[in-house]
Amino acid sequence: MSEANPDQTPSTGTAIHIKDLRKSFDGGKDFVLNGVNLEIPKGVVTCIIGFSGTGKSVLLKHILGLMKPTSGTVEILGNDLSGMNMDQLIKMRTRLGVLFQYAALFDDMSVMDNVIFPLREHRKELKLHDMEEIAKKKLAQVGLDPKHFHKLPSELSGGMRKRVGLARALALDPEIILYDEPTTGLDPILTEVVDDLIVETHKAHAGSTSVVISHDLFAAFRISDHIVMLDKGGVLLAGKPDEFLKSENELIKKFLSKGLKQG
Amino acid sequence: MIRVWTDNRERINTAIDDFAGRIFNGLGKFFVDCGKACIFFAQSVVLIFKGPFRWDEIIRHMEFIGNRSVLIIAMTSVFTGMALSYQIFLGFVKVNATNLVGPTVGMGILRELGPVLTGLMVAARAGGAMAARLGTMRVSEQIDALEVMGIDSKQYLVAPRILAAVITVPMLCAIFDFMAMMGSHFLTITVLRQDEAIFWDKISLWLNPGDVYQGLFKAAVFGVCFATICSNRGFNASGGAKGVGEATNQGVVNSMVLIIVLNFFLTNFIRFFYVAMGWR
Numbered sequence: 001m002s003e004a005n006p007d008q009t010p011s012t013g014t015a016i017h018i019k020d021l022r023k024s025f026d027g028g029k030d031f032v033l034n035g036v037n038l039e040i041p042k043g044v045v046t047c048i049i050g051f052s053g054t055g056k057s058v059l060l061k062h063i064l065g066l067m068k069p070t071s072g073t074v075e076i077l078g079n080d081l082s083g084m085n086m087d088q089l090i091k092m093r094t095r096l097g098v099l100f101q102y103a104a105l106f107d108d109m110s111v112m113d114n115v116i117f118p119l120r121e122h123r124k125e126l127k128l129h130d131m132e133e134i135a136k137k138k139l140a141q142v143g144l145d146p147k148h149f150h151k152l153p154s155e156l157s158g159g160m161r162k163r164v165g166l167a168r169a170l171a172l173d174p175e176i177i178l179y180d181e182p183t184t185g186l187d188p189i190l191t192e193v194v195d196d197l198i199v200e201t202h203k204a205h206a207g208s209t210s211v212v213i214s215h216d217l218f219a220a221f222r223i224s225d226h227i228v229m230l231d232k233g234g235v236l237l238a239g240k241p242d243e244f245l246k247s248e249n250e251l252i253k254k255f256l257s258k259g260l261k262q263g
Numbered sequence: 264m265i266r267v268w269t270d271n272r273e274r275i276n277t278a279i280d281d282f283a284g285r286i287f288n289g290l291g292k293f294f295v296d297c298g299k300a301c302i303f304f305a306q307s308v309v310l311i312f313k314g315p316f317r318w319d320e321i322i323r324h325m326e327f328i329g330n331r332s333v334l335i336i337a338m339t340s341v342f343t344g345m346a347l348s349y350q351i352f353l354g355f356v357k358v359n360a361t362n363l364v365g366p367t368v369g370m371g372i373l374r375e376l377g378p379v380l381t382g383l384m385v386a387a388r389a390g391g392a393m394a395a396r397l398g399t400m401r402v403s404e405q406i407d408a409l410e411v412m413g414i415d416s417k418q419y420l421v422a423p424r425i426l427a428a429v430i431t432v433p434m435l436c437a438i439f440d441f442m443a444m445m446g447s448h449f450l451t452i453t454v455l456r457q458d459e460a461i462f463w464d465k466i467s468l469w470l471n472p473g474d475v476y477q478g479l480f481k482a483a484v485f486g487v488c489f490a491t492i493c494s495n496r497g498f499n500a501s502g503g504a505k506g507v508g509e510a511t512n513q514g515v516v517n518s519m520v521l522i523i524v525l526n527f528f529l530t531n532f533i534r535f536f537y538v539a540m541g542w543r
């Protein structure tokens with residue numbers, strides 16, 4: 001958080017470092033992730049793309065410590081997750097913010113309570129009034145109309161829910177913000193809105209790192225400074241967007257032609 | 264008959280095999296489920312003591328399990344008390360022992376039917392709701408969201424539910440006992456015109472507080488039992504809405520079966536304990 005980074009020049013350092021990560025669900029017969037090596041730089045927007053079923057969500061769950069690797073390590077902000085106990089893992093996770101695919105709002109709580117929830121758990125020194133102020137600020141930042149603040153998630157549209165989910169993810173001022181398929185299933189206009197929201201959020205949180213997991217190659221080109229393409233349980237190519245355009249790899253070409261046609 | 268047997272031997276054999284196989288399969292699954300629930304329970308107990316103590320959550324779940332079950336408990340208990348009294352009365356008339364209807368009904372209600380029926384009713388109502396709620400939270404990634412917010416989801420979701428069930432189910436059982444005895448009183452005295460003084464006198468002669476306590480103890484155990492099994496099922500649900508439905512169904516069925524089976528062993532255990540302590 002200390003290194004202010006207003007003009008989006010990629011700062012040095014690695015936010016997430018994955019070394020030879022392998023994951024099998026069936027005791028070693030079939031590996032969903034088969035030796036992923038990956039460095040996600042600090043301070044920029046990184047997109048992780050790949051065809052459906054290549055293990056993007058599984059990779060995300062490893063980054064969040066929700067799944068344990070079969071072998072290999074995941075390091076976040078210089079800390080190895082595998083050696084952590086539950087308490088350390090909890091502390092680590094407060095430095096991450098996640099927007100889930102369907103926002104995963106707590107459906108028995110109002111919008112406001114959803115955003116206050118992480119503050120209530122981790123910022124116990126704050127008064128309720130201050131928590132509400134923070135929540136309002138975050139909700140305003142993601143562009144939610146104040147008239148929706150006291151509604152239940154079931155009364156909101158999908159796009160609004162995503163905004164609330166993002167506000168909740170931002171409540172603790174995370175150093176890394178992760179988005180799981182933020183635009184999958186949204187219409188083209190909303191897709192653009194959400195993409196812009198990601199970029200604006202990234203700019204508003206100086207020095208923060210954003211990781212977007214997506215099918216949407218066109219969006220990846222629009223919003224990211226760094227792209228990682230997964231295939232068959234490994235990294236096919238990682239680099240700047242123009243490295244992708246120049247790539248001779250058949251699969252990337254195929255993905256490009258499809259993705260750009262869609263856009 | 265023999266012809267039928269010999270002609271269809273093959274088919275009958277496979278049918279028997281199939282039947283036996285299904286029973287063993289079912290039993291196996293039931294025991295595996297109970298085993299998993301035990302591990303889950305052990306983890307949750309550790310978390311209950313580890314804190315933070317979530318009073319507001321515990322009270323919210325107590326309200327849900329308790330308050331909203333009072334009506335169905337009251338209904339079932341009054342009618343159970345009346346039906347049982349009538350049957351026992353009909354039996355005792357034959358041997359001229361109708362003045363023992365009160366204590367006999369009391370023993371049956373306080374020791375067995377009170378805790379078991381309370382357990383079953385609450386398991387069906389609150390247990391089903393627990394499994395469905397946690398299952399929905401699981402498949403809609405709300406539990407993942409809790410985890411990545413740095414909250415121990417079991418500590419937040421499961422521990423308060425188990426604790427609330429342990430506290431609340433005995434209270435409901437006490438209500439059941441009271442209302443069932445009221446039902447019995449109404450039927451025996453008002454409808455069947457037995458003597459009220461004898462009814463109560465025999466009850467105070469033959470029953471003692473130990474009968475009430477053992478029922479309440481059983482109820483607490485049943486509370487743990489359904490809260491653990493249903494939470495475990497819901498917490499580990501997978502596969503969308505269908506998975507939630509299965510988790511709810513399995514959770515309720517398994518906790519009901521376990522309550523009834525466990526009751527038999529608890530009865531023996533308590534009896535043994537009372538004798539060993541020289542209380543009776």
Ligand SMILES: Nc1ncnc2c1ncn2[C@@H]1O[C@H](COP(=O)(O)OP(=O)(O)OP(=O)(O)O)[C@@H](O)[C@H]1O
Nearest residue numbers: 025032050051052053054055056057058059181215
């Ligand atoms: N909990 C699990 N148990 C067993 N297999 C799993 C589990 N989670 C994922 N898989 C398998 O891992 C593979 C990758 O799944 P994953 O959800 O990561 O794909 P994805 O890249 O996110 O796809 P999509 O873009 O469609 O979301 C799939 O073949 C899936 O069946």
Ligand SMILES: [Mg+2]
Nearest residue numbers: 056057058181
């Ligand atoms: Mg996915």
